[in-house]
Amino acid sequence: MQKLTRIITLSVALTVVSGCSYVGVYKRDIPQGNLVNQEMVSQLQPGMSKEQVTYVMGRPLLEAPFDASQWDYVFRLDKAYGDVEQRRVTLTFDPQGRLANIEQQGDLSSDLPFESDDGMGPATEGTNPMDSLTDENMQLQAPSRTQPVSQP
Template sequence: MQKLTRIITLSVALTVVSGCSYVGVYKRDIPQGNLVTQEMVSQLQPGMTQEQVTYVMGRPLLEAPFDTREWDYVYRLDKAYAGVEQRRVTLTFDNTGRLMNVAQQGDFSGDLPISTDTSAGPATETTDPITGNATPGQRATTPENAPTPQPVMPTE
């Protein structure tokens, strides 16, 4: 009986710890596509060339494969705990490459929560990943303090 109690207790403990726990999972916002703001769209004027539009909006996420006169800028933000927000701007050009029409879909009234995390990418060996400073006991190698190579003398 005591062995059966231990087995049941161990089974329940493993089940709770493995996947049926009540501990929440960390989620983060996932932005995808072209960042599109109302400020950017308000700078667009009919008659602008494709180069001028590219300067204001950047390259489009989607260019219609059969009609190069239509550009789509799509931004999708999958919020970790609040759902999905999507914005879309469709630009139509005439045959001469001038902007004719600007169509918007989505809510452009609110600001987007944009992460300002500047520590993107892997840390170097001599850099602390948290602070970005040289790790204790080491100097970060820069062109100013890089060691000069010493010539190797042949031994006899």
């Protein structure tokens, strides 16, 4: 009976410790969609072709499936410990494929607080990972060759 009590107590303790954390959970900002800002939108002018718009804004996140005359550029930033910021730019084209209307939603003028990742991370496919190392990193990772080699 005493052995059963110990097993049950140990299992309950492990369940509580592993499932319920009072320390907190790490969260990170989640950006999604096309990053759009006021500088990009200010370059747009009515009468621009779709190719010119694509050069300035990039490919749209959403193209209406039944009506190719409307492009939506949507950006959403779900802040880890804050609110959700959403920006949307809707572009409408006339039947000749020229930009006719620009609609904006959200604050496009504010800068987004992206943190820079100074970690090494994975290398981009097709590149040499050693090319991204700085001289300082190379000295930290390379074995020291200043010791004399003893010869027999």
